[in-house]
Amino acid sequence: MISENVTIYDIASEAGVSIATVSRVLRGETNVSEATREKVRKVIDRFNYTPSSIARGLTSKITHSLGIILPKLLNPHYAMIFAGAQEEARKFGYTMSLFSWASLDTDAYNPAAMLTERRLDGLIVCVEYVPPDHDERVHETLKALQRAMPVVLIGCVPPWYDFPSVAYDNASMMRAIVGYLTGMGHERIALIGGVEEDRDPRRRDVGYLEGLRDAKLPHISSYRVYGRATAETGKEATDELLESLKPEYWPTAIIGLNDLVAMGCLESLREHGIRVPDDMSVIGCDDLFCAPYLYPALTSINTHQQQTGAQAVELLISGEKKHEIMAWELMERASCAPRKR
Amino acid sequence: MISENVTIYDIASEAGVSIATVSRVLRGETNVSEATREKVRKVIDRFNYTPSSIARGLTSKITHSLGIILPKLLNPHYAMIFAGAQEEARKFGYTMSLFSWASLDTDAYNPAAMLTERRLDGLIVCVEYVPPDHDERVHETLKALQRAMPVVLIGCVPPWYDFPSVAYDNASMMRAIVGYLTGMGHERIALIGGVEEDRDPRRRDVGYLEGLRDAKLPHISSYRVYGRATAETGKEATDELLESLKPEYWPTAIIGLNDLVAMGCLESLREHGIRVPDDMSVIGCDDLFCAPYLYPALTSINTHQQQTGAQAVELLISGEKKHEIMAWELMERASCAPRKR
DNA sequence: CTGAAAGCGCTTACAG
DNA sequence: CTGAAAGCGCTTACAG
Numbered sequence: 001m002i003s004e005n006v007t008i009y010d011i012a013s014e015a016g017v018s019i020a021t022v023s024r025v026l027r028g029e030t031n032v033s034e035a036t037r038e039k040v041r042k043v044i045d046r047f048n049y050t051p052s053s054i055a056r057g058l059t060s061k062i063t064h065s066l067g068i069i070l071p072k073l074l075n076p077h078y079a080m081i082f083a084g085a086q087e088e089a090r091k092f093g094y095t096m097s098l099f100s101w102a103s104l105d106t107d108a109y110n111p112a113a114m115l116t117e118r119r120l121d122g123l124i125v126c127v128e129y130v131p132p133d134h135d136e137r138v139h140e141t142l143k144a145l146q147r148a149m150p151v152v153l154i155g156c157v158p159p160w161y162d163f164p165s166v167a168y169d170n171a172s173m174m175r176a177i178v179g180y181l182t183g184m185g186h187e188r189i190a191l192i193g194g195v196e197e198d199r200d201p202r203r204r205d206v207g208y209l210e211g212l213r214d215a216k217l218p219h220i221s222s223y224r225v226y227g228r229a230t231a232e233t234g235k236e237a238t239d240e241l242l243e244s245l246k247p248e249y250w251p252t253a254i255i256g257l258n259d260l261v262a263m264g265c266l267e268s269l270r271e272h273g274i275r276v277p278d279d280m281s282v283i284g285c286d287d288l289f290c291a292p293y294l295y296p297a298l299t300s301i302n303t304h305q306q307q308t309g310a311q312a313v314e315l316l317i318s319g320e321k322k323h324e325i326m327a328w329e330l331m332e333r334a335s336c337a338p339r340k341r
Numbered sequence: 342m343i344s345e346n347v348t349i350y351d352i353a354s355e356a357g358v359s360i361a362t363v364s365r366v367l368r369g370e371t372n373v374s375e376a377t378r379e380k381v382r383k384v385i386d387r388f389n390y391t392p393s394s395i396a397r398g399l400t401s402k403i404t405h406s407l408g409i410i411l412p413k414l415l416n417p418h419y420a421m422i423f424a425g426a427q428e429e430a431r432k433f434g435y436t437m438s439l440f441s442w443a444s445l446d447t448d449a450y451n452p453a454a455m456l457t458e459r460r461l462d463g464l465i466v467c468v469e470y471v472p473p474d475h476d477e478r479v480h481e482t483l484k485a486l487q488r489a490m491p492v493v494l495i496g497c498v499p500p501w502y503d504f505p506s507v508a509y510d511n512a513s514m515m516r517a518i519v520g521y522l523t524g525m526g527h528e529r530i531a532l533i534g535g536v537e538e539d540r541d542p543r544r545r546d547v548g549y550l551e552g553l554r555d556a557k558l559p560h561i562s563s564y565r566v567y568g569r570a571t572a573e574t575g576k577e578a579t580d581e582l583l584e585s586l587k588p589e590y591w592p593t594a595i596i597g598l599n600d601l602v603a604m605g606c607l608e609s610l611r612e613h614g615i616r617v618p619d620d621m622s623v624i625g626c627d628d629l630f631c632a633p634y635l636y637p638a639l640t641s642i643n644t645h646q647q648q649t650g651a652q653a654v655e656l657l658i659s660g661e662k663k664h665e666i667m668a669w670e671l672m673e674r675a676s677c678a679p680r681k682r
Numbered sequence: 683c684t685g686a687a688a689g690c691g692c693t694t695a696c697a698g
Numbered sequence: 699c700t701g702a703a704a705g706c707g708c709t710t711a712c713a714g
Contacts, residue, residue: 057708083415265633377699
């Protein structure tokens with residue numbers, strides 16, 4: 001039984017106290033006599049009264065609502081980040097609203113206004129996949145936003161080092177992947193997906209090169225195929241790779257920038273009659289829920305997405321201004337095998 | 342440049358008008374002279390002023406924020422519904438916050454309070470997978486909530502017919518699936534997943550039986566395996582099905598209650614050396630983004646999840662009290678084939 | 683321990 | 699077309 005129209009005045013008059021007193025018991029202040037507290041509690045329960053967070057927000061300046069800006073949720077990677085953030089926020093009594101980069105594209109709509117008018121207590125922004133042509137505009141928007149509310153970034157790229165952030169250790173992940181593959185004897189390793197002009201100095205590209213260098217392997221640029229991090233890209237790029245190269249120059253292992261890319265890659269290889277992992281190894285990154293159910297089960301890097309979201313919320317709430325790096329974990333499955341001699 | 346501390350008073354005094362006038366141009370009322378409007382606009386732009394939705398909400402009683410209660414987002418099906426709802430809400434200037442059924446389990450936390458104190462303008466509730474033991478409690482909560490804000494359901498089950506809803510036509514989907522399979526000569530068709538005591542009178546079970554009846558096929562209860570709609574269930578149930586029956590009694594087609602179940606099913610069949618679709622057909626439901634990339638590519642029903650979310654928002658905003666049924670579409674892929682004779 | 687009063691930043695009749 | 703004033707439902711000093 002919820003009564004929407006009862007206010008603090010109703011409770012106060014019914015309990016025979018002032019609204020200040022009701023407010024005190026509501027907020028759990030200690031300087032209220034046990035008797036009064038009890039009396040007020042009873043009335044609150046009887047009326048099933050819930051204070052308005054709106055009115056509360058007007059005076060106290062804190063709204064207990066957070067926002068998060070994410071790319072489209074089609075990639076479950078972001079859904080997981082969101083889920084982790086929402087759950088963590090809830091634990092602290094905060095509500096989480098989603099805003100998306102897609103919205104930022106619309107000029108008719110002013111995202112900064114929508115965000116500030118909400119008077120959020122904090123904002124999480126995933127900057128990893130901000131379209132390059134929006135970079136400057138987005139940066140400007142965020143700097144401005146930061147004056148109105150704390151902002152925590154997911155991803156840590158220039159020119160935003162002045163924002164607290166929680167980021168994936170992209171380069172080290174990729175270096176480890178290359179190490180994993182070279183450890184199995186692979187020497188021709190392709191990497192598909194990502195943009196050439198990525199502004200992250202520790203992007204996956206970098207780890208790829210480090211990994212090759214670790215194994216004293218040459219960098220063959222034909223093996224580095226750029227493109228959007230989607231399954232379509234994975235498929236097309238793999239097609240292209242296979243068709244543009246004589247078989248003896250084919251890579252023996254392909255890394256997908258993320259699992260989506262790897263999925264498309266598997267599909268292409270299947271169509272070309274190339275067996276995975278017998279003829280070629282494939283590895284992804286993000287460890288989407290479906291990775292174990294692909295064929296063959298996809299080896300990938302678990303990036304702890306839910307914890308990432310939760311961590312961002314913690315930074316937001318604690319106000320700590322640090323740069324966190326998430327741990328990651330290699331999930332060995334069936335799609336990688338030692339290179340055939 | 343965003344200034345957080347400027348209020349309507351600052352704008353008014355700077356423009357030399359009253360706050361009522363500023364409020365009028367803010368809300369786009371027409372009864373303001375062009376000259377005044379222009380003057381006020383200029384000041385607003387110069388100060389980069391954004392009115393507080395909090396203060397606005399206090400007086401106008403409308404907060405422009407909606408909520409949605411969903412099961413965990415691990416299943417991308419829900420992420421898609423959420424994405425569709427968020428996008429549609431945004432178009433109308435509404436913000437969308439996520440609440441989850443998981444939260445409802447925690448007794449320490451009073452979900453109804455969290456929802457009402459937000460003074461949402463509306464709430465979307467996905468009731469399809471409310472755990473049965475929470476049924477009564479949830480129903481009570483929703484009835485109460487409805488007194489405070491409009492509620493639209495996703496899914497349409499008793500005892501909640503008095504709520505507006507947008508629902509999937511579960512029975513007809515499943516009937517069509519069975520029809521599709523019997524049309525290919527299958528007569529032993531298993532259905533995996535779902536709970537026996539489901540309260541939806543048009544649940545997928547019903548369509549399954551209708552489909553069998555359409556084809557004058559017997560209902561063999563060994564082929565109806567209940568369980569949670571997860572990949573693990575799909576795998577275990579398929580294992581069990583195969584191991585508990587002599588091969589000549591194996592089904593020739595298996596329906597997963599959703600794609601997750603079908604994924605587990607594919608995995609089990611693979612492990613048992615049963616070829617899909619040559620030896621056995623498999624079909625899912627929901628058409629998750631990964632369905633085309635499974636092996637073999639999974640035939641499934643596209644349930645238009647994003648539109649479902651969008652539709653729910655429309656009902657919420659329009660206030661229409663109807664029960665909508667979503668259209669669906671069979672996506673034929675490689676996992677089903679005519680029965681071998 | 684308790685209350686009267688001001689104030690948060692808007693919207694909304696009501697006058698003019 | 700414009701403004702003065704009340705009110706939305708709380709919190710927060712300030713007194714006592």
